[in-house]
Amino acid sequence: MPGDDWARLIYYGLLLLVIGGALLFELSGRGSRGLRQIVLWAVIFAGVSFAANLWLEQEAQQVVSGGRVEIPVSRDNHFYLTAELNGTPVRFVVDTGATSIALGSEDARKIGIDPDDLAYIGTARTANGIVRIANVTIEEFAIGDIVDRNVPATVIGGDLDGSLLGMSYLRRFARVSFEGDLLVLER
Incomplete structure (x- = not known):
């Protein structure tokens, strides 16, 4: 597997970990309101990064x-x-x-x-x-x-x-x- 593919796999794995962890954290109802807001903003940022990365990679093909x-x-x-x-x-x-x-x-x-x-x-x-x-x-x-x-x-x-x-x-x-x-x- 080329280096770019490994980097992309690690990136998406970490993104999944952040989003999944944030969802589990939020759904469990634990943590202070401020901490939950920080996690929510981290999830929003990760989601926007993911969407932007997908959009930038979608190059029309010959x-x-x-x-x-x-x-x-x-x-x-x-x-x-x-x-x-x-x-x-x-x-x-x-x-x-x-x-x-x-x-x-x-x-x-x-x-x-x-x-x-x-x-x-x-x-x-x-x-x-x-x-x-x-x-x-x-x-x-x-x-x-x-x-x-x-x-x-x-x-x-x-x-x-x-x-x-x-x-x-x-x-x-x-x-x-x-x-x-x-x-x-x-x-």
């Missing part, structure tokens, strides 16, 4: 149907696409300003590329300045039923939080368009 991919805009106004690279899910920011697929070192490791063994002989200009890059090939790049093999990409030598899906891959689609709050890719 829909893949045949050769069409619909990517909803996220709360931060970016478009995120999850693809399977060499069988491993990787989340990308779709970036029409990026020339190519740019993998962060963490995502490169996840798909079986060791960033420490790469030759960073190229450079790229980013919003954060010039960074060193290493050219790599992704054996399999899949978005649902859309599968591409031997896809060229780069691994960023600096700190890149996540990965970018740039124009070298987007050009593989016959149509890239916006329909309201959807980014639509069609083959």
Whole structure:
């Protein structure tokens, strides 16, 4: 189980413990009125936190149907696409300003590329300045039923939080368009 899942499980377990304990305390009729008010406010706070967390986690998901991919805009106004690279899910920011697929070192490791063994002989200009890059090939790049093999990409030598899906891959689609709050890719 990934670390985020364990953290979420512990969080919900503690939340259940607080709410359940507060309900038992309140229903038993013990405790002073002031203490019961404190517990009640703690339960209200926990409930609001739980509801807010659920709302924030409900990110609309991409829909893949045949050769069409619909990517909803996220709360931060970016478009995120999850693809399977060499069988491993990787989340990308779709970036029409990026020339190519740019993998962060963490995502490169996840798909079986060791960033420490790469030759960073190229450079790229980013919003954060010039960074060193290493050219790599992704054996399999899949978005649902859309599968591409031997896809060229780069691994960023600096700190890149996540990965970018740039124009070298987007050009593989016959149509890239916006329909309201959807980014639509069609083959």
